[in-house]
Amino acid sequence: MNNQKKFSKIYDQYIDKIYRFVFLKVSSQETAEDLCSETFTRVWQSIDKGTKIENPQAFIYQIARNLVTDHYRQNSKAKLVSIDNCKEIEDNQPNLEEKSLLMSDINRVKLALNNIKPEYQDIIICHYLDDLSIPEIAEIMNKPKNSIRVTLHRGLKALKRELS
């Protein structure tokens, strides 16, 4: 498989997940797109350089996490989520009333997610949204599995508090 095909496969497989992961953390479509684009540019450069990527999933998530961290370091001010940022949600709802309800529900969860610790956010997004197993998250976060389990449990509790 040549490098372009290799990259193409990885890109198609992870673009949605990585975008969602980044978007939920930065809460801005433009920033999420920029960071996502940078993540995959780095993946492409690594493939081009011939770097052996044993676990593409962990590799991409690690790049994305680092970029988000760098982004927050550069812009120390926390950003609030606005309704305008929800236009990327696919318009697949049959009626306007349902759509409006769902969007407000989604925004509530998003805001709640933004209010909990970044560590909880990462694990909750990876586990419940991106369907990653505990060992997979442990590899991405470079932490023991037990620690991930405990953090996930605490994260859910924190999110529950925020939502109630």
Add this chain to the structure above:
Amino acid sequence: MTEKEVIRKIKELQQIKPRKDWVILTKAKILSEPLISEKQASVTIGERFLEAFSIFRFRPFLKPALATAVCFCFLIGVFSFAQNALPGDLLYSVKKISEQAKVSLASETEKPKVQLELTQKKLDELTKIAEENRGKNLASAVQEVEKVMRETAESLKKVAIVENDGEIAKEIKEKVEAIEKQKETVEEILATKIDSEEYDESINSYYKTLVEREIKELEDRALNSEQEELLKEAKELFDDENYQEALAKILFLSY
């Protein structure tokens, strides 16, 4: 709100997806960017050279540093290249500067040794010129040898007065003997004599002073019968004005 409800709500966020046009465009954009390997290959040597110096374009205060570095490199290059020059060559004066610097920097004790090494070097140059039949350089080379020999003679006169170290005397004696052989070889090739009168006198005087002093010192020392015999032989050689041989006996006896 139960934990299950929270999870269900989280799962609703799965509807967040990137814009389809952005996904396609980004992929195309990334893939259309020149590869790092291609970029590296396309950079020519000339571009790399210019790139290396581009820093000076943006930082004018570095220009004097660049000028100094270039001059320094140029001087190093000239001095290195001049080391192969022979008497009569254009760069020979540059070579002489470095040789003179070496002599000037040597201590009074080391100076005769350095001068003798220089004499050997000059004889080597002369041998090379003679062997390569470079008539144009021959006169300068002979003059150079004679000049250095005179300078060596001056140094030797001083060393006999200020220094009486046996090890240095031994080294000087070895070098003098080597020079003598080398000189004879060159004279054979050239079928002419090198004017070394002053040098020979100086060597002789150096040996004489040295042997005289050593004999006096040895006379005050307790010697065994073998050493007594050697000292006696040295004295006889000294009386016959064969100072070189006398020195050889003394050095054998003492060191």
